[in-house]
Amino acid sequence: MAERERRLTTPRGGVFVPRVQVLSAEDVSRAITRIAHEVVERNHGLSDVVVIGLQTGGVPLARRLAQVLEEIEGTAVPCGTLDVAFYRDDIGIRPVLPEAVTDVPGDLAGELVVLVDDVLFTGRTVRAALNALADYGRARAVQLAVMVDRGHREIPIRADYVGKNMPTRIDEQVDVSLDGVVLGDVVPR
Amino acid sequence: MTTRHEAIEEAPEMDPGLVSAEETVPEASASDTSADGARRHLLSISDLGSEGIEEVLRVSDAFVEVSKRAIPKVPALRGKTVVTLFVEESTRTKLSFETAAKRLSADVLSFSASSSSLKKGESLRDTVETVAAMGVDAFVVRHSSSGAPAAVARWVDASVLNAGDGWHEHPTQALLDCYTIRQVLAERQKKTPQETGVECFKGLRVAIVGDIRHSRVARSNVLALEALGAEVTLVAPGTLLPPSVETWPVAEVSHDLDAVLPRIDVCYLLRLQAERGAGRFLPSVREYATLFGLNARRAENLAEGAIVMHPGPMNRGVEISDEVADLPRSVILRQVANGVAVRMAVLFMLLGSPSGASPSRVLASLGDAWESGGV
Numbered sequence: 236m237a238e239r240e241r242r243l244t245t246p247r248g249g250v251f252v253p254r255v256q257v258l259s260a261e262d263v264s265r266a267i268t269r270i271a272h273e274v275v276e277r278n279h280g281l282s283d284v285v286v287i288g289l290q291t292g293g294v295p296l297a298r299r300l301a302q303v304l305e306e307i308e309g310t311a312v313p314c315g316t317l318d319v320a321f322y323r324d325d326i327g328i329r330p331v332l333p334e335a336v337t338d339v340p341g342d343l344a345g346e347l348v349v350l351v352d353d354v355l356f357t358g359r360t361v362r363a364a365l366n367a368l369a370d371y372g373r374a375r376a377v378q379l380a381v382m383v384d385r386g387h388r389e390i391p392i393r394a395d396y397v398g399k400n401m402p403t404r405i406d407e408q409v410d411v412s413l414d415g416v417v418l419g420d421v422v423p424r
Numbered sequence: 425m426t427t428r429h430e431a432i433e434e435a436p437e438m439d440p441g442l443v444s445a446e447e448t449v450p451e452a453s454a455s456d457t458s459a460d461g462a463r464r465h466l467l468s469i470s471d472l473g474s475e476g477i478e479e480v481l482r483v484s485d486a487f488v489e490v491s492k493r494a495i496p497k498v499p500a501l502r503g504k505t506v507v508t509l510f511v512e513e514s515t516r517t518k519l520s521f522e523t524a525a526k527r528l529s530a531d532v533l534s535f536s537a538s539s540s541s542l543k544k545g546e547s548l549r550d551t552v553e554t555v556a557a558m559g560v561d562a563f564v565v566r567h568s569s570s571g572a573p574a575a576v577a578r579w580v581d582a583s584v585l586n587a588g589d590g591w592h593e594h595p596t597q598a599l600l601d602c603y604t605i606r607q608v609l610a611e612r613q614k615k616t617p618q619e620t621g622v623e624c625f626k627g628l629r630v631a632i633v634g635d636i637r638h639s640r641v642a643r644s645n646v647l648a649l650e651a652l653g654a655e656v657t658l659v660a661p662g663t664l665l666p667p668s669v670e671t672w673p674v675a676e677v678s679h680d681l682d683a684v685l686p687r688i689d690v691c692y693l694l695r696l697q698a699e700r701g702a703g704r705f706l707p708s709v710r711e712y713a714t715l716f717g718l719n720a721r722r723a724e725n726l727a728e729g730a731i732v733m734h735p736g737p738m739n740r741g742v743e744i745s746d747e748v749a750d751l752p753r754s755v756i757l758r759q760v761a762n763g764v765a766v767r768m769a770v771l772f773m774l775l776g777s778p779s780g781a782s783p784s785r786v787l788a789s790l791g792d793a794w795e796s797g798g799v
Binding site: 321326328331336371 | 494495498499775
């Protein structure tokens with residue numbers, strides 16, 4: 236679940252009030268380009284690489300990343316989307332409903348999956364995503380790319396590629412899109 | 425304790441009309457919702473409203489994707505227990521609900537009246553409370569009496585899903601029918617069902633044909649299709665129309681199938697319910713089959729692209745002929761396939777929401793009652 240959904244629902248529900256722009260659209264674009272180069276460098280090319288964006292905040296970033304990877308290496312990179320609602324550990328604690336239909340390109344057995352999300356926070360969404368991915372076959376490896384790592388992890392998860400490390404208060408909210416990164420607060424309705 | 429033997433054992437031969445479950449059984453907390461508005465029961469389509477139906481269809485899309493996977497199972501309802509309490513016989517609904525619950529990783533207890541203590545004369549209420557005391561999160565109830573699931577909802581703390589009660593309603597059937605219609609229309613427009621939304625139902629012409637009097641499927645479908653904006657035509661001999669038909673929100677009532685066929689998008693055939701005495705309302709079954717059965721010759725009058733649906737089980741040769749049942753325009757098996765995904769969606773929406781009834785809460789309340797000497 237992206238930060239966008241988190242703020243709509245209890246217990247953290249409310250209205251997002253932006254306070255400060257942290258990254259501009261150009262900054263986000265540059266970060267994606269850098270991450271793309273890191274992916275190519277680390278994996279010695281793009282063989283077997285599949286990019287999968289987490290619904291909903293990670294999806295536009297994943298599409299953009301796949302596009303940039305293709306521009307760099309000249310080969311098409313399969314890009315999918317994943318909704319982790321059915322794998323979350325807070326089912327029954329807050330309302331959990333799928334945001335969109337999962338679209339994973341084929342069997343992931345033997346592939347190298349680059350998981351993309353907008354914000355890395357508690358790590359619980361990534362935990363759910365890892366379990367969900369396992370149901371599509373045993374990937375050779377899974378790497379995690381996020382635009383913002385805001386800290387406050389509740390389980391031992393770390394990102395392989397980070398757009399920006401951003402220390403935050405736990406009650407703040409980060410809004411990520413291709414138009415930029417905004418830090419703000421959630422005001423109860 | 426005479427109150428424990430409420431008049432739920434005998435099937436009342438009456439027309440429940442199109443009333444919500446609360447009205448069927450007085451003082452039932454039918455559309456009971458938890459503190460944050462999450463639904464607890466699904467007793468009638470009217471509990472959902474058009475927005476609720478739309479949400480079920482949307483969540484079903486995600487479960488259709490799950491059903492297509494190599495491992496069609498998610499851990500969403502791990503640790504939850506679902507009981508299928510079928511006091512009236514069923515094949516597809518029971519198996520469909522059990523498959524749905526298992527694919528959600530819930531534990532399933534299967535209950536059939538014929539092999540239970542109901543045979544020894546235990547009342548439905550005692551049976552239900554006994555099962556509930558074992559710690560159950562949801563009851564899926566089928567009963568030959570209208571309102572039985574609403575009564576169960578009043579007796580227990582768990583979620584209750586109506587899997588067909590007498591002549592009253594069969595909400596999950598209507599939901600899977602709506603899902604199937606939307607899926608077919610989306611494919612025609614070369615779109616995904618999510619892109620299509622529920623706009624495709626606006627002005628859609630649907631004929632529901634046959635034994636409407638005894639049909640809970642017809643009642644649920646009329647409510648669902650009307651809520652989504654479709655125009656429903658009921659087609660039946662006068663004797664098989666329900667007495668309350670004037671109060672139904674339908675565009676038209678007709679006794680002439682041949683006149684209706686060319687101008688509809690969906691032809692929904694109902695089973696002639698012999699076990700509810702439908703035969704008594706007809707001069708002969710053969711006459712019914714001749715006038716209201718959809719045979720190959722008659723099906724040629726259907727508009728191009730019109731689809732044929734049937735909730736099953738089919739009486740081949742009565743309301744539907746062999747040739748029509750196996751035509752490409754017949755989507756009957758697709759209805760069954762979608763049924764699992766739609767029931768997964770309903771179970772997930774009811775049991776996955778916060779403050780749904782939990783066995784621990786039931787046991788705790790029993791404990792309290794025990795301490796105060798109430799049990």
